Amino acid sequence: MILNGSDPAAIAAAADLLRAGELVAFPTETVYGLGADAGNDAAVGGIFQAKGRPADHPLIVHVPAGAKGTEAVSYFAQPLPAFAARLVLAFWPGPLTLIVTRQPGVANAASGGQGTIGLRCPAHPVAQALLEACAAQGVLGLAGPSANRFGRVSPTTAQHVHDEFGDALTVVDGGACAVGIESTIVDCSRGAPVLLRPGAITRAQIEAACGEPLRDKQDLAAPDPRAPGTLASHYAPDARLRLMDAKTLQAALDVLGAQAAHIAVWARSPIKSRSQRVLHRRMPDDAGAAAQQLFALLRSFDAEGVKLIWVETPPDTPEWEGVRDRLQRAAA
Numbered sequence: 391m392i393l394n395g396s397d398p399a400a401i402a403a404a405a406d407l408l409r410a411g412e413l414v415a416f417p418t419e420t421v422y423g424l425g426a427d428a429g430n431d432a433a434v435g436g437i438f439q440a441k442g443r444p445a446d447h448p449l450i451v452h453v454p455a456g457a458k459g460t461e462a463v464s465y466f467a468q469p470l471p472a473f474a475a476r477l478v479l480a481f482w483p484g485p486l487t488l489i490v491t492r493q494p495g496v497a498n499a500a501s502g503g504q505g506t507i508g509l510r511c512p513a514h515p516v517a518q519a520l521l522e523a524c525a526a527q528g529v530l531g532l533a534g535p536s537a538n539r540f541g542r543v544s545p546t547t548a549q550h551v552h553d554e555f556g557d558a559l560t561v562v563d564g565g566a567c568a569v570g571i572e573s574t575i576v577d578c579s580r581g582a583p584v585l586l587r588p589g590a591i592t593r594a595q596i597e598a599a600c601g602e603p604l605r606d607k608q609d610l611a612a613p614d615p616r617a618p619g620t621l622a623s624h625y626a627p628d629a630r631l632r633l634m635d636a637k638t639l640q641a642a643l644d645v646l647g648a649q650a651a652h653i654a655v656w657a658r659s660p661i662k663s664r665s666q667r668v669l670h671r672r673m674p675d676d677a678g679a680a681a682q683q684l685f686a687l688l689r690s691f692d693a694e695g696v697k698l699i700w701v702e703t704p705p706d707t708p709e710w711e712g713v714r715d716r717l718q719r720a721a722a
Contacts, residue, residue: 391557391560391561392548392549392552392560392561392562392563393560393561393562393563394563395416395417395516395519395520395562395563395564395565396516398519400562401516401519401520401523401562402523404416404520404523404560404562405520405523405524405526405527405529406527407560408425408426408427408433408520408524408529408532409427409524409527409528409529411426411427411430411432411433411436412426412433412436412560413425413426413433413436413437413440413559413560414426414520414559414560414561414562415537415545415548415551415555415559415560415561415562416516416517416520416532416534416561416562416564417514417516417517417548417562417563417564417565417567418452418485418512418513418514418517418534418567419484419485419512419513419514419517419567419568419569420485420512420567420569420570420571420572420573420589420590421536421537421544421545421546421567421570421571421572421685422536422537422544422545422546422547422548422550422551422561422567423450423452423517423532423534423535423536423537424437424440424441424534424535424536424537424538424551424559425452425520425532425533425534426532426533426534427524427529427531427532427533428449428451428466428497428500428529428530428531428532428533429465429496429497429529429530429531431497431498431499431500434449434497434499434500434533435499437449437533437535438499440555440559441535441538441539441540442539442540443535443540444540445499445502445503446502446503446616447502447540447616447618448500448501448502448504448506448507448508448615448616448617448618449500449501449502449508449533449534449535449618450487450508450509450510450533450534450535450573450618451466451497451500451507451508451509451510451531451532451533451534452510452511452512452517452521452531452532452533452534453466453509453510453511453521453530453531454511454518454521454522454524454525455482455483455511455518455521458521458522458525458530459482459511461525461530462509462525462530462531463478463509465493465496465530465531466492466493466496466497466507466509466530466531467490467491467492467493467507467509468490468491468492468493470488470490470578471578471581473578473582473583473600473601473602474488474490474576474578474583474600476599476600476601477576477578477583477596477599477600478511479599480595480599480600481591481595481599482510482511483511483512483513483518484511484512484513484591485510485512485513485569485572485573485574485589485590485591486510486573486574486576486589486591486596487508487509487510487573487574487575487576487587487618488508488509488510488575488576488578489506489507489508489575489576489577489578489579489586489615489617490506490507490508490509490578490579491505491506491507491579492504492505492506492507497531497533499533500533502616504615504616505579506577506579506615508575508617508618509531510573514564514567514568515564516562516564517564520532520562535618536572537550537551537554537555537559537561538550538551538554539554541621541623541624541625541626542554542625542626542627543625543626543627543685543688543689543692543720544571544572544625544685545685545689546566546567546570546682546685546686547565547566547567547686548561548562548563548564550685550686550689553689566682566686567682568682569589569590569678569681569682570681570682570683570684570685570686571589571590571681571684571685571712571713571716572587572589572618572619572716573587573589573590573591574587574588574589574590574591574596574712575587575589575617575618575619575620576596576604577614577615577617579615580610580612581610582602582605582609582610583596583597583600583602583604583605584604584605584606584607584610584614585604586614586615586617586620587617587618587619587620587715588711588712588714588715589712590678590681590712592708592709592711593708593711594708619719621719622719622722623719623722624716624719624720624722625685625688625716625719625720626719626720626722627688627689627691627692627699627720628692629654629691629692629696629697629698629699630697630698630699631688631698631699631700631701631717631720631721632698632699632700632701632721633701633702633703633717633718633721634700634701634702634703635702635703636657636658636659636661636702639655639657639659639661639700639702640659640661640662642700643655643661643662643663643664643665643668643700646663646665647664647665648664648665649665650663650664650665650667650668651665651667651668652667652695652696652697652698653667653668653669653696653697653698653699653700654668654669654670654671654691654694654696654698654699654700655668655669655670655671655699655700655701656671656672656673656687656699656700656701656702657670657672657673657700657701657702658672658673658674658675658702659702661702669691669694669696671687673701673702673704677704677705677707677709677710677712677713678709680704680710680713681712681713684713684716684717685716688720701717701721703717704717
């Protein structure tokens with residue numbers, strides 16, 4: 391069922407379910423998460439089962455803001471390095487996940503069995519209301535991967551989640567997600583910041599806030615910790631997605647001519663087709679607007695029954711890195 395996230399009684403009911411070990415989907419500013427009590431390994435196991443996600447693929451734990459958030463970070467993680475604490479001050483609540491050293495014996499399932507754990511404090515007011523209600527009942531954090539089947543397109547509305555899981559799952563509705571792609575992930579567990587997944591927060595913003603340059607993976611002797619959303623193939627629609635520059639995309643449509651069918655195009659350039667059976671949507675010139683539309687658009691193309699999705703490759707600039715990353719993995 392879908393609960394109204396602006397109703398305090400609905401928030402209280404959702405918190406009760408989570409405390410009892412049930413799964414509840416909830417909104418964040420990035421995408422909707424499939425939530426469970428992060429400290430309850432059996433409940434977290436339900437996330438892996440529902441998503442069809444490998445049990446060694448770790449989850450992000452969402453924590454409240456303020457004093458309860460400080461308590462939650464101390465519960466799940468060992469003391470943060472100074473640069474990680476600066477990132478918390480700069481970007482929490484917000485779309486930034488930090489991979490930090492885990493407290494032994496805590497959130498074993500959510501960490502995927504690693505000695506590290508991903509923590510995030512979401513900015514969405516409904517998420518914060520739910521996290522605060524859970525904390526009041528002793529649930530200090532919610533494990534919350536995207537509320538979709540593993541590897542598929544992430545949901546950015548409550549209806550997307552309902553379409554994925556049906557009436558059996560309780561969904562707290564907080565409207566459409568404002569950011570639209572998952573959080574930036576920075577590994578802080580090896581003494582220096584390493585970007586593991588790009589998002590709305592850029593490299594330059596991270597470096598300015600933490601006072602250190604981001605290190606490349608190959609600079610550090612220890613291997614990267616496993617992190618969500620970093621598989622080569624991820625975020626994939628049912629249709630086959632292909633990235634092309636505008637010239638190649640137009641040439642492909644010209645070759646097919648009036649016979650082109652079951653194709654959707656998302657492009658910034660003025661692409662034309664002689665076929666009336668090509669579905670065309672314009673990609674925004676602004677990277678933030680494109681990110682907000684991305685997953686909802688891919689889901690709408692699948693709903694239209696297209697077989698191919700042709701996307702004009704986004705610009706190779708820092709603000710587009712998150713969108714480019716999601717599209718490359720969807721195309722893989």
